Amino acid sequence: MSTIAKAMELLEFFSLDRPEIGLSDFHRLARRDKATTFRHLSALESAGLLEQNPATRAYRIGPAVLRLAHMREVTLPRRAGLRVALPRLAEATGETAHASLLDASGLTTLAHHEAPQHSARVVLHESRLPLHATASGIAALAFGDEDLMKRALAAMPAYTDTTARSPEDLQAAVARARASGIAISNQTFETGVTGFAAPLFDSTGIAGAVAVAAVSSRVTPELQTLILTELMNAARTISANWGGTIPPALAAAWAAQAGPETAP
């Protein structure tokens, strides 16, 4: 593992639950030498990627990140394409909606939107989603290449009792998603949460996924139908905003989903 990779790994420990981390915590979390950790943190700080809370001396995300994110968003807009579709999806379904972006090593949560209707709603903590254990991941795998599948198969930790354990289980789930155009995961990542996801495309192909995370006990057949319909609409809108086209096979699968409902 390169020095740079080690330093970058430190950034992975930040989350909405843990937005500030001190030297000793980093030392323990990363299981790396304290001196080394300190040097890495200092280097990241002087680059502006981190900054120290003057009061606690704990490290947090620095302002340089804002500049980089702004630049990416100006030249390659992604969040902008969600601005209307994601709140609409959350409101129409009454559940939490989120969209994630596919990169070399998995899915990164781009944005999430919570429905105002229910007091009990799914709150997202993780911003990095595993391919094999989330509806979003399955949706991406269903329309990604074999290389992506290989990376998913490389590491398959079990999060709950129902997380796919074997390559066969995973491939079966992916095949179902490919056939129906929507991935459904029943408590494979977090207990009590059922995930529904549709793939998103940009001009280069599969680019991410849009998903609804619903409280499992609330999912009735009626709600599920509503979620699937809204999810297809949202995915169509977002992919169009991102300059992507829906593959014919997926368009057909979606039409088949909607067909029985809209037929006279």
Place this chain on the structure above:
Amino acid sequence: MSTIAKAMELLEFFSLDRPEIGLSDFHRLARRDKATTFRHLSALESAGLLEQNPATRAYRIGPAVLRLAHMREVTLPRRAGLRVALPRLAEATGETAHASLLDASGLTTLAHHEAPQHSARVVLHESRLPLHATASGIAALAFGDEDLMKRALAAMPAYTDTTARSPEDLQAAVARARASGIAISNQTFETGVTGFAAPLFDSTGIAGAVAVAAVSSRVTPELQTLILTELMNAARTISANWGGTIPPALAAAWAAQAGPETAP
């Protein structure tokens, strides 16, 4: 220079004008070995901080940056505090308004807003502002500590004929800003652009600056008075949003500015 610092430096070469950079360009821009540059880029890519454009193989900012920026904004909102004040400042003055955040090595542009009134307006290209050559930098220096001034004096490249060259010139400009509460820079960074800036504060002290960049030929005494008034209002609002307090000396300086106008 540490390996991490070198890798981080690569990120500095991105700008709105140059959002994608290939291996050979990096090799030339950073004046560093091609093999090493490639390893650094690969490491940054596998961390998600960069990604390769599949068509051109050039590198661009990766999706991990969006996740980090989102996290910072949720836990330490800064952009949110500008949402109302910055557009108002641009509209009221008819010129381009922008706000920047102070970090260890200078100012980073957070957001900018262009006035709709004029077809000729200042368009910002640089997201990294030098302390010694911009109104924002002078404003920050006027209310920052000596350490910040030391860093400003360490590197003072000349951008135009009127950029401060000597430490004395800079310290004089800073003293004027400290006395009046507003920094004014006449074409010290870009020719044809006059900058006006006020310091911004958060709970820890000086945190950045809010500025108006005006087309120099359009600046009349009337416009200048308008800009100063609006700038003070904007700075007060934003600092309040950021949880900061205006130092008494600055409040007095601003009152003196406004005083002569509002006196009967």
Place this chain on the structure above:
DNA sequence: TGTATTGGTTCATTATTCAAACCATTGGTT
């Protein structure tokens, strides 16, 4: 007072980077 924990620093050992060469591919010219 003693102890545990914090952030931060030092110095031999070990791993990485450097520079300059080389490969393979692509796009344009003659």
Place this chain on the structure above:
DNA sequence: AACCAATGGTTTGAATAATGAACCAATACA
């Protein structure tokens, strides 16, 4: 087709960094 000048990417021993165990200073707590 042959050629040229780019591109991204890889390989080689000599130079230069990174590493980790122990150490230091300050704070908090009992």
